[in-house]
Structure formats: C-alpha cells, structure tokens
Amino acid sequence: MAVSEQAPIAAQKVDSDTRKPPMTPLAILLMNFGFFGIQFSFGLQQSAVNPIFTFIGAKPEELPLLNLAGPVTGLVIQPLIGAASDRTWGRFGRRKPYFIIGALGCMVMLFLFPFVGAIWTAFLFMWLLDASNNTAMEPYRAFISDRLPKNQLARGFLVQSMFVGLGAVSANLSLLIFQKLITGITDHGIPFWVYVCFWIGAVCSIGSVLVSVLTTKEIPPTEEELAEMRAKKGGPAGFFAEISSAVREMPVGMHKIGLVFLFQWFAMAVYWQFVAVSMTEKIPAFASTDPAKPVSEAASGWVGAVNGMYNLITIFAALALIPIAQKFGAKRVGAVALVFGGVGLLVFANLNNQYALLVPEIGVGIAWASMLGIPYIMVASMVPKERSGVYMGIVNMMIVVPMLIQNVTFGWIFEHLLGGSGANAIMLSGALLLCAAIAMLWINPPPDDEESALMPLGAARAITIYDKVVVGSDGTPSSLYAVDRAHAVAAEADAQVVVVSAYSPADATDEGARKELHGREAAFQALEVTVRHLTSDRVRRIEQRVVAGDPAQALLSAAEGNPHNLIVVGNRGLGAEEGQMLGTVPAAVVKDAVCDVLIVQGTRDRVPRNRR
Known part of the structure; x- marks a missing residue:
C-alpha cells in the first residue's frame, strides 16, 4: 500500500461525460434508426446474394471464395474508416459524413445488383456493396458511443441491436413475401422478385440514415480535442500508425474474446453460405429440379423465413440478455447463448420439414443477440472516447479474420471432408458455436481495475x-x-x-x-x-x-x-x-x-x- x-x-x-446530456427515449430511437436501413442491406447480402451466385452458375464449393469481399473489405476498411473518423471534424460533423457516404453507396449498389448477368459482375458488386456497408457501419457505432453518457450506453446499444434485428427481419420477410407474389425470371436466371426486394432495400438504406442525421446532432470537440486531432499524422501512414498503436494498447478484455470470435464467426460464415444448400438437400419440397443448380428457388425464398425468424428472436432476446449479462457476467451469459445457437444448428441440419426449421432458429436468434450486443457495450465502456472509432474497427477486424480464414479454406473442407453436403456444413457450424461457448467459459475476467463497470466480463459487482x-x-x-x-x-x-x-x-x-x-x-x-x-x-x-x-x-x-x-x-x-x-x-x-x-x-x- x-x-x-x-x-x-x-x-x-472535467470528465467528458459532463458534456453529454442524457437523451430522451425518443431521441435514442431516432439516433439509432439508421441501423434499420444499413441492416436491411446487410440482411439482403447475407440471405440473397449466395442464392444469386448459384442462379447464375456458381457451384457450392465456390461460395466461400466468392464471399471474400466481406472479410477483406472489413479487414481493411473498418479500422481505416474508424481511425479517419476519430480525427475528423468539419461543417458536416465527425461521424456523419462517413455513414452518409456509406448509405449512398449501399443505395446505388442495391439498385444495380439485380442486373448482374455473370459471376464476375456479381463478385464485383458484392465487393462494392460490402465496402459501402462497412463505411457506414463503424462510424455509426462510434457515433452512439460519442453521443451517450456512460449510464445510457447499454440502452443505446440495446436499441441499436433492436433496429439491427428489425432491419434484418424486414429484409428476409421481403424475400419470403415477394417470392410468393412475383413470378418469372430474367434471361440470366435472376427472379423478378429479387429486383423488388433490392430496390426496397436501396430506399430504406438512405432514407433511415437521413432520418438519424437530420434529428441527431453531434457534440463538437473541445479545443483540446481539436488540437489533438490536428497533431495526429494524417494520410494512410498515419491511420495505420494509429491502428497499430491502438492494437498495442488494447484493454485486456478485448484480447480475451479473440478465440471466441474465431469459432463463432467461422461458424456464422458457414451457416450463411450453406443454409440454402442444406434446405435444398433435406426438405423434399425444396428439391432442385435442375442438377446444375444446387439451390432451388423455393429454398432461396425460405431462407428469408428462417433467417427472418432468428433475427426476430434477436429483437426480443436483446431486451433480456443485456440486464442478465450485467447481473451474472457477460462470459457466462454469452456462453449459454452460444450453446443455444450450437444446439439449434445441430437440430436444424437434421430436420426435413420446412416449418419445423423455424423452431431451432430460436436458439440461433438468442446466440445472434449475444454476438451483436454484448461485445460492443463492453468495448464502448472500456476504451477512450476519442479513440472509439478505431477500436470499433478493431473489434470488427477480430470478426472478419475468422471469416477470411473460412473463405479461403472452406471450399476444400466442404468438398473433401464434408462430402459436398450442405447439411454437414450446418452441423459443423453448430459444433463450432459449442466450441465458442467452451472458449467463453475458459476466459478469465480481467483484473478489477481493468474490468468493465458497464458490462463486466465476469460476475457483476453488487x-x-x-x-x-x-x-x-x-x-x-x-x-x-x-x-x-x-x-x-x-x-x-x-x-x-x-x-x-x-x-x-x-x-x-x-x-x-x-x-x-x-x-x-x-x-x-x-x-x-x-x-x-x-x-x-x-x-x-x-x-x-x-x-x-x-x-x-x-x-x-x-x-x-x-x-x-x-x-x-x-x-x-x-x-x-x-x-x-x-x-x-x-x-x-x-x-x-x-x-x-x-x-x-x-x-x-x-x-x-x-x-x-
């Protein structure tokens, strides 16, 4: 002593929280509303793009490589955009210019995507769409952290998770509904209902972001903060130096979830790519009549139902998981949620009734709510406010690296170890989520002085x-x-x-x-x-x-x-x-x-x- x-x-x-007046519930809703449109775009990307690849001639074992856009753009763009937004201030604000530009890019790419006629065109558009989504997403997450005092961060990220779930549910329901209402396909094999869904997504993407931009003001930096921004080295070299510095100075709590992320995001990448393939194999009503097409149109439409189901559960699970995690500790609650998801996918892969598939998606939704909410609240409460952008980007680097590994390796795994079976791929995804749950329990909480008071990794304090x-x-x-x-x-x-x-x-x-x-x-x-x-x-x-x-x-x-x-x-x-x-x-x-x-x-x- x-x-x-x-x-x-x-x-x-004076602590920076004194400059953040508490926001009303309506103001928090309006601030987060832009996530609805951004996640509508992500929902279409997750559920519709892989079936579109198969419609225009892609083979199942080629899907992982065709999905390289997501992890590569995330690995490069997210931390760079996060670091750039940390040192930006002008007439349009600090974070707002980035998610406005990202939303505009999403709008353009969603409008053009249904016109693809070749795999290389779809691959290129996928890269541009994902880059736009990432440009919008990370500064937006930092915007929430900038704007709210610490005692409202949990509520802010909870509302964010709700809009993320609502956007994904809406995207998937649009696939299901319009697949039933609109018939016919183009000469390139793209169903007409895809056009309607993607064009609705284009409108939602820019419209919801504009609502948030016009109703929520950013807090101007102090003179001291402006001086720090100006003193930082600009350009790509400065941004990479900032990222490298942030990685070296990362709180212990951020290091500890890396192994969990390796298992869970590898698993989710497999699920998104092969859920339609698995249903085509296992559900008699979804059997493909064309041997050259491993995914039937009926199965691609029902992807909207099953993915919509887990995202719907996410909306309600997010309401329960945050206070439970604050009481019992994030690692225990996160582990239990991942067990629900793993068991759900193991059951999913062995069902042969399309409506029964909705039941195990409840477990996937609980796991998804945990993945979306808890890590961001923990990070927002443990990193310096002025560096929240770069740290949010680093968290997403931890997400995209496992997905990048999956994209590069899983084509061979699928063909040689899983027998080319989509159902086996989904079972492997469930097993990996169970591994993630075990890894979560293996994590030791950080020392008391490094623990997050807002979202403790271990058991909460009284x-x-x-x-x-x-x-x-x-x-x-x-x-x-x-x-x-x-x-x-x-x-x-x-x-x-x-x-x-x-x-x-x-x-x-x-x-x-x-x-x-x-x-x-x-x-x-x-x-x-x-x-x-x-x-x-x-x-x-x-x-x-x-x-x-x-x-x-x-x-x-x-x-x-x-x-x-x-x-x-x-x-x-x-x-x-x-x-x-x-x-x-x-x-x-x-x-x-x-x-x-x-x-x-x-x-x-x-x-x-x-x-x-």
Whole structure:
C-alpha cells in the first residue's frame, strides 16, 4: 500500500461525460434508426446474394471464395474508416459524413445488383456493396458511443441491436413475401422478385440514415480535442500508425474474446453460405429440379423465413440478455447463448420439414443477440472516447479474420471432408458455436481495475456505480466513522478506496481557527490510525494520500473530476468548528464536486463499527 505525497492542488479536469446530456427515449430511437436501413442491406447480402451466385452458375464449393469481399473489405476498411473518423471534424460533423457516404453507396449498389448477368459482375458488386456497408457501419457505432453518457450506453446499444434485428427481419420477410407474389425470371436466371426486394432495400438504406442525421446532432470537440486531432499524422501512414498503436494498447478484455470470435464467426460464415444448400438437400419440397443448380428457388425464398425468424428472436432476446449479462457476467451469459445457437444448428441440419426449421432458429436468434450486443457495450465502456472509432474497427477486424480464414479454406473442407453436403456444413457450424461457448467459459475476467463497470466480463459487482471512493481522515473517531462508511460502499462496488489526509504546513493555529492537522508528521500519524482501522480484506485496493493544503480541495482533487467516483465526508468535515452541523469542508465539497457526495452523520464522537 503506497503512500503518495502531493503538491498543492491543481485545477480539476472535467470528465467528458459532463458534456453529454442524457437523451430522451425518443431521441435514442431516432439516433439509432439508421441501423434499420444499413441492416436491411446487410440482411439482403447475407440471405440473397449466395442464392444469386448459384442462379447464375456458381457451384457450392465456390461460395466461400466468392464471399471474400466481406472479410477483406472489413479487414481493411473498418479500422481505416474508424481511425479517419476519430480525427475528423468539419461543417458536416465527425461521424456523419462517413455513414452518409456509406448509405449512398449501399443505395446505388442495391439498385444495380439485380442486373448482374455473370459471376464476375456479381463478385464485383458484392465487393462494392460490402465496402459501402462497412463505411457506414463503424462510424455509426462510434457515433452512439460519442453521443451517450456512460449510464445510457447499454440502452443505446440495446436499441441499436433492436433496429439491427428489425432491419434484418424486414429484409428476409421481403424475400419470403415477394417470392410468393412475383413470378418469372430474367434471361440470366435472376427472379423478378429479387429486383423488388433490392430496390426496397436501396430506399430504406438512405432514407433511415437521413432520418438519424437530420434529428441527431453531434457534440463538437473541445479545443483540446481539436488540437489533438490536428497533431495526429494524417494520410494512410498515419491511420495505420494509429491502428497499430491502438492494437498495442488494447484493454485486456478485448484480447480475451479473440478465440471466441474465431469459432463463432467461422461458424456464422458457414451457416450463411450453406443454409440454402442444406434446405435444398433435406426438405423434399425444396428439391432442385435442375442438377446444375444446387439451390432451388423455393429454398432461396425460405431462407428469408428462417433467417427472418432468428433475427426476430434477436429483437426480443436483446431486451433480456443485456440486464442478465450485467447481473451474472457477460462470459457466462454469452456462453449459454452460444450453446443455444450450437444446439439449434445441430437440430436444424437434421430436420426435413420446412416449418419445423423455424423452431431451432430460436436458439440461433438468442446466440445472434449475444454476438451483436454484448461485445460492443463492453468495448464502448472500456476504451477512450476519442479513440472509439478505431477500436470499433478493431473489434470488427477480430470478426472478419475468422471469416477470411473460412473463405479461403472452406471450399476444400466442404468438398473433401464434408462430402459436398450442405447439411454437414450446418452441423459443423453448430459444433463450432459449442466450441465458442467452451472458449467463453475458459476466459478469465480481467483484473478489477481493468474490468468493465458497464458490462463486466465476469460476475457483476453488487454496486457498479463508482470507480473510486474518496474519503478524508484526521484520525479522530468521527472521521474514522466516515472511513467506515466509505469502506462499506467500496467493498460492495469492488472500488478503490482513496484515503486523504490534508494538513496545514503551519505549526500552530490562531485561537478560533479551525481544528485541523498541522505538519506532515501529524498527517502521516492520522493515516496510520486510519489504515489500522481498515482491517477487512474485502477492499484490496487502498491508496493513501498526504496533501499540503485545503482539505476540501484535497478531496476534490483526489476525485479527479470524475462523475463515476464518490466522495465520503463527515458532516463536520476535517476541522469543523465546535457546534457546526455542516462544516466548511463538506459545504465546499458539495458546492464544487461533479461526482456524488455522501455526507456521514458524525457530529457525535461515534466509535466506528467493529468488523469481524
């Protein structure tokens, strides 16, 4: 337990959360509405593009390589765009220019995609569509983190998950409905209903993003933040340097989910590519009448039903998973959710009734809700606000690397190890999700001071509000009672205790002046008494500070202007005059503090409660 001696008090640095006024529920909905259109586009990409590849002549074993666009563009574009948006500010804002450009790109590519007539054209359009989606998505996620104070981040990302699910459900339902209503195909083999679905997606993509842009303002950076942006090296070299620096400085919690991501995103890539192939093989009503086409039109339409089902479940599962994860810990809840998904896919691959396929998709939806929500909340709460863009991009690098590995390797695996069977591919996907669940349980939570207070990886703390509990002590029974109360709060919150003893450099005091500690030796003696009092082992992190100067300013300085800390002080404070009910110290602390202040009733010479 180190004791630090500090110079006279300097000005406090105000926490950035004080510049983020809380948003109303309607404002949070409007801010996230753009995710509906972006995810509508992603939903079409996940559910319709692979059947389109087969319509124009692609073989099942070629699908992984044809899907290289997703992971490659994600690996390159997401962190670069994230880093660029971190250092952008202009008349159109910080993040907004990027997701407007991305939404415009999605609109154009969705409009043009149904006109593809050759595999190379579809492959090119897939790259451009995915690049546009990624350009919009990552700055948008950082925008949510920029705009909301920490106590609203969980709600903000929860609403985001709901719109993600709603957009995907709408995309998949459009495939199912219009496949029933519109018949006929083009000379290139593309059904006419594909045109309608993709054109609706084009309108939704740009329309929903414009609603969010026009209704939600960005918070301007401070002069200090602007200076930091200008000081950073620009251009591709600067962006790559920023990404490299962020990777080296990543919080421990971000490293720990890498193995989980390897299994779960490899599994999901397999599922998206081969779900239609599996249904064509297993469901008699979906059997292909053309040997050259491994996916029937009926199966491609029913992909909308099964994928719509799991995305519908995601909307409701997201409502439940976040508070449960906050209570029991993200790793346990995430592991259970992945088990639901793995078992669901194992069952899915062995069913031969199209309507029965909807039941195991419930488990997939629970797993998908966990994948979409929990990691982003954890990252947003543990990384610096000014670097949220690059870190959101790095999280998605961790997603796309397993998908890139799948794209490069799975064609051979499918043909030589799985017997060219789509059902076997889906079973392997389910087994990989179970491996991800095991890997999640293998993760050890980070140290207490690196754990996310908003979304803990391990079991949640009983109190998750405070990072530090600051308390002053002059060694008297009254002040030790305040220390006792601070200790109790810190033990429940697993927070750090900072004990402050402030002293006057003078050796004596004029008659009538406040009773306070005089000289360094008296301050160190007061700390010694205080530390002997802190006998419980429930608070493992205790910092002691001896400060020359005003007691109130010493407490405020120790709290560091952080709204997530707590100051505990007796109602007479350090050295109140006899008879005062509220001393000058607590009065000054209450007046100037930006964090919570707990006033302990200690006017009588109370003896601190003994701890067993």
